[in-house]
Amino acid sequence: MIELLEELARVNYSGAPFLVAYGITWLICGVLWQKIKLNYAAIATLFQGIVALPIALLILYIVGAFTLRPDTGILNSLSIIIAMSQLLAIPLLIAMFQREHYTIIPFIFSIVGAVHFLMYAWLYQEVAYIIMPIVLSVLLAVIYGKGKVNQLIISAKSAGLACYATGGLLLMNASYLLSGYII
DSSP: OHHHHHHHHHHTGGGHHHHHHHHHHHHHHHHHHHHSOHHHHHHHHHHHHHHHHHHHHHHHHHTTHHHHOOOOTTHHHHHHHHHHGGGGGHHHHHHHHHTTOGGGHHHHHHHHHHHHHHTHHHHTTOTHHHHHHHHHHHHHHHHHHHSOEETTEEOHHHHHHHHHHHHHHHHHHHHHHHHHHHO
């Protein structure tokens, strides 16, 4: 089993293409929180994955990950469950959007992603997928704790900082993981 997981990690560059694509879209969302109306920034944050996922899959296609992928059998079901786990937050995020609690959306969505990444520590046999979510959860707590609050709603600046922290950590983790393949 360990050999299969190692081969899966090698072919998929330990998930780095996903981290790059999502890291970029999270950084773009950070900019949007500073430039556009809160409701539009919230929508962009909620749906940034619609842009990131095809980009990540295209990168994997270009590097041949789909043709080189080992037969993972039952792990395919586990991979799908891990990938879909983030969808459980969608009803809460929709309710927050309806109540116009826009600026809290990046915090909730990001922490759900952090929990999601923990499972990849086992799948890709990478401790970086444990460290990154821990650092992200601490950063989000600091940003939220230090952010300006008006009537129990965090500022757009803090929402943007949450997006920057998320995107930055995703890209840093991708760089670390890719360095293992380049060296």
